[in-house]
Amino acid sequence: QENPNDEEALALLKFKSSLNNATQLDNWDKSIPMCNGNSSNWKGLFCSNGELIMLQLEDLGLSGKIDVGSLAKLSNLRQFSVANNQFSGNMPDVKKLNGLRALYLTNNKFTGDIPDDAFTGLNGIRRVIIANNEFTGKIPRSLTNLPKLVDLQMQNNEFVGDIPDFPNQVDLKVNFANNKLDGEIPPHLRTQYPTSFQGNNLCGPPLEACKPSKKFPKLAIIIIITIIAAVAFLVIALAYFIILHRRKPSNYKKSTISNLQRSDKKKEAQYNNNNNNYNDNNIKKLYYKKNGGEAAGGILHFVRKERQKFELEDLLRASAEVLGSGGFGSTYKAELLIGGSICMAVKRFREMNNVGKEEFFQHMRRLGKLTHPNLVPIVAFYYGKEEKLLVSDFVQFGSLASHLHGKRSPNQPGLDWPTRLKIIKGVAKGLDYLYKEFPDLILPHGHLKSSNVLLDNKCEPVLSDYALLPVINKDHAQQFMVAYKSPEFTRDDRVTQKTDVWSLGILILELLTGHFPANYLKQGKGANADLASWVNSVVREEWTGEVFDKEMNGTKNREGQMLKLLKIGMCCCELNVEKRWDLREAIEKIEELKEKDSEEEFSSYGSEDIYSSRAMTDDDFSFSVVEKV
Numbered sequence: 119q120e121n122p123n124d125e126e127a128l129a130l131l132k133f134k135s136s137l138n139n140a141t142q143l144d145n146w147d148k149s150i151p152m153c154n155g156n157s158s159n160w161k162g163l164f165c166s167n168g169e170l171i172m173l174q175l176e177d178l179g180l181s182g183k184i185d186v187g188s189l190a191k192l193s194n195l196r197q198f199s200v201a202n203n204q205f206s207g208n209m210p211d212v213k214k215l216n217g218l219r220a221l222y223l224t225n226n227k228f229t230g231d232i233p234d235d236a237f238t239g240l241n242g243i244r245r246v247i248i249a250n251n252e253f254t255g256k257i258p259r260s261l262t263n264l265p266k267l268v269d270l271q272m273q274n275n276e277f278v279g280d281i282p283d284f285p286n287q288v289d290l291k292v293n294f295a296n297n298k299l300d301g302e303i304p305p306h307l308r309t310q311y312p313t314s315f316q317g318n319n320l321c322g323p324p325l326e327a328c329k330p331s332k333k334f335p336k337l338a339i340i341i342i343i344t345i346i347a348a349v350a351f352l353v354i355a356l357a358y359f360i361i362l363h364r365r366k367p368s369n370y371k372k373s374t375i376s377n378l379q380r381s382d383k384k385k386e387a388q389y390n391n392n393n394n395n396y397n398d399n400n401i402k403k404l405y406y407k408k409n410g411g412e413a414a415g416g417i418l419h420f421v422r423k424e425r426q427k428f429e430l431e432d433l434l435r436a437s438a439e440v441l442g443s444g445g446f447g448s449t450y451k452a453e454l455l456i457g458g459s460i461c462m463a464v465k466r467f468r469e470m471n472n473v474g475k476e477e478f479f480q481h482m483r484r485l486g487k488l489t490h491p492n493l494v495p496i497v498a499f500y501y502g503k504e505e506k507l508l509v510s511d512f513v514q515f516g517s518l519a520s521h522l523h524g525k526r527s528p529n530q531p532g533l534d535w536p537t538r539l540k541i542i543k544g545v546a547k548g549l550d551y552l553y554k555e556f557p558d559l560i561l562p563h564g565h566l567k568s569s570n571v572l573l574d575n576k577c578e579p580v581l582s583d584y585a586l587l588p589v590i591n592k593d594h595a596q597q598f599m600v601a602y603k604s605p606e607f608t609r610d611d612r613v614t615q616k617t618d619v620w621s622l623g624i625l626i627l628e629l630l631t632g633h634f635p636a637n638y639l640k641q642g643k644g645a646n647a648d649l650a651s652w653v654n655s656v657v658r659e660e661w662t663g664e665v666f667d668k669e670m671n672g673t674k675n676r677e678g679q680m681l682k683l684l685k686i687g688m689c690c691c692e693l694n695v696e697k698r699w700d701l702r703e704a705i706e707k708i709e710e711l712k713e714k715d716s717e718e719e720f721s722s723y724g725s726e727d728i729y730s731s732r733a734m735t736d737d738d739f740s741f742s743v744v745e746k747v
C-alpha cells in the first residue's frame with residue numbers, strides 16, 4: 119500500500135537535491151520512513167503523530183538553492199529553520215509555506231531587498247528570525263499585518279528607511295539593532311527594549327527624543343510644552359494613586375503569597391497526579407509578577423543544539439501550574455505553543471552560587487551533553503545572580519513518590535512487581551551512566567529519591583535533579599540533599615562515592631515496602647531511625663512477609679526475586695561504608711533479577727539470608743540521627 123508520506127519524502131529529496139554540501143543528510147533515504155510516530159528517522163526532521171511538522175537544518179554548512187516549491191508540498195510543516203549555514207542570494211519565497219509558524223534564516227549570507235509582500239498570507243506565523251544576514255532595502259510592510267507575530271528579529275542586516283508601526287500585535291517583541299534605519303520609532307514599539315534599536319539612526323522613546331526640526335521651532339515648542347504638561351499630569355496622577363493605595367489595608371500581599379505557601383498538605387497534593395489542576399496561570403502570574411523574580415527580560419541558554427528554541431519570555435508566559443516545591447524552590451509545568459504544544463518542567467533554584475558564572479555555564483553545558491533514556495534531559499537554563507532556572511522535558515506520568523504515596527482512586531491498582539522491577543532496573547542504568555560520565559564527582563547523583571524518579575507513559579523511570587552538587591551552595595546542599603542524610607554524613611561528616619549507593623538502597627526499600635523514608639528520618643534516634651533499620655528489625659523477627667507493600671499484588675512465584683531485591687537494598691544500606699557494595703556490584707545484582715522465580719529459587723530464600731546482609735550491632739540502632747528532612 120502507498121505510504122501517505124511517500125509524496126512528502128519525494129518532495130524532501132527534491133528539496134535536498136538543490137542544496138550544496140548536504141553530505142550530513144545521508145540518512146534521507148526513500149526506503150526508510152521519514153516519521154515514526156513522534157520520532158523521525160531522517161536527520162533534521164521532527165514529527166508528530168507520523169506527520170512531519172518541523173525541518174531544522176541548522177549548523178550543517180549548507181548552501182545552494184532553497185526549493186520552496188518542494189517545501190510547499192509538506193502539508194503540515196510548521197517550522198522551517200536553516201539557521202547557521204552558508205546560504206546566499208535572495209530570501210526564499212516563504213509566503214508559499216502558508217502553514218508556517220516559525221521561520222529561522224539567522225546567520226547566513228542572504229542578500230538583497232525583501233519584497234514588501236514577502237510575508238503576505240502567513241497568518242499563523244509567530245516567529246520571523248532573519249537576523250545576521252546581509253539583507254538590504256526597506257522593512258517589508260507585510261510584516262505589520264501578521265496577526266500572530268510575537269518575535270521579529272531583523273538585527274545585524276543592512277535595512278534602510280524607517281520602521282513601520284505594528285499596531286495589531288500586542289505581544290510582539292522586535293529587534294532591529296545594527297541596521298541602517300532612520301526616523302522616529304513608531305508609537306506601538308515604544309515599550310520595546312532600547313537595545314532593540316541601537317546601532318541605527320533612530321530616535322524617540324525608548325531611545326532619546328528626536329531633535330526638534332529647525333524648520334518648525336514653534337511646533338517643537340508646542341510639542342515640548344505638551345510633553346511637559348503630560349508628564350506633570352502623570353506625576354500628579356501617580357502621586358495620587360500611591361497615596362490612595364497606601365491607605366488601603368494591606369491584605370493584598372497575603373493573598374499573593376498564599377498561592378505558593380508551603381504546607382504539608384501541598385506535599386501530599388504534590389504527590390498526586392501531576393496532570394491535575396490545569397489552569398490558565400503562567401509562571402509569571404504564579405511567581406514573578408507578584409514576587410518580583412529577576413528572570414523577567416533575561417536570556418535562556420540552550421544546552422542542546424537539536425532542540426527547538428524559544429525565549430525565556432515565552433516560557434514565563436506559557437500556561438503553567440506548580441508541580442511542587444522542595445528544598446531548592448518550586449517546580450512548574452509550562453505548556454508552550456510553538457509548532458504544536460510542548461510541555462517543559464521549569465525548576466527555580468536559589469542557593470546555586472557555589473561556583474562562578476563561567477564554571478556554572480561549563481557545568482550546564484556538560485549536563486546538556488548527557489543523553490540516556492533514564493535521565494531527564496536538561497534543555498536550557500537561565501542564569502541570574504541570585505536565581506537560576508533549569509528547564510527540562512516534562513515527564514508525563516508523575517514521580518515514583520506520587521505513585522507510591524499519593525492518593526489513588528479506589529479502582530486504580532498500585533504498582534505491580536514487574537513494574538517496580540522495571541523501575542529499579544532503569545534507575546540502576548541511569549546511575550551507571552552518571553557514574554561513567556562523572557568519574558570526577560564524589561556524588562554523581564547526590565539527590566536520589568522517589569520524587570526525583572519520574573515515570574514516562576510506559577512506566578520507564580527517568581532520573582531528575584542529578585549532578586547538581588558542584589553548583590549548589592555547600593550549606594544548602596548539606597541541609598537538603600539526600601546524600602547528606604546518609605549514615606556516614608550524619609555520623610562522620612563525610613560522603614563518599616558509595617553514598618549514592620546508600621540512597622539507591624533506601625529507594626529499593628521504599629519501592630518494596632511502600633513506606634515513605636522521610637517519615638523514619640523525622641522520628642530521629644531509635645531502632646527505626648531509618649527505613650533500613652525498620653526493615654532489618656522486621657526481618658530479624660522473621661516477619662519478612664510483613665515487609666512487602668500490600669499494594670504489590672500477585673506476588674506468587676515471585677517472592678524469591680522480591681527477597682533478592684530486598685537483600686540488595688539491605689546491602690546498599692550497609693552502615694559500614696567499606697563493607698557496603700559499590701555501585702557496580704549493586705547494578706550487577708539488580709541486572710540479574712528476573713520477574714519470576716525458578717523452582718529452586720522459590721524454595722531457597724528465607725529471612726535468615728536477608729538478615730545476615732546487614733550485621734546489626736547495638737550501635738547501629740542509634741547512629742542515624744537526622745532531625746531535618
Ligand SMILES: Nc1ncnc2c1ncn2[C@@H]1O[C@H](COP(=O)(O)OP(=O)(O)OP(=O)(O)O)[C@@H](O)[C@H]1O
Nearest residue numbers: 441442443444445446448449463511512513517569
Ligand atoms: N521534569 C519533570 N517532569 C515532571 N514532573 C517533575 C519534573 N521535575 C520535577 N517534577 C515533579 O515536580 C515536583 C516538585 O519537584 P521538586 O524537584 O521541586 O521537589 P522535590 O523533588 O519534592 O524536592 P527537591 O527540591 O528537594 O528535589 C515533584 O513531584 C517532582 O516529581
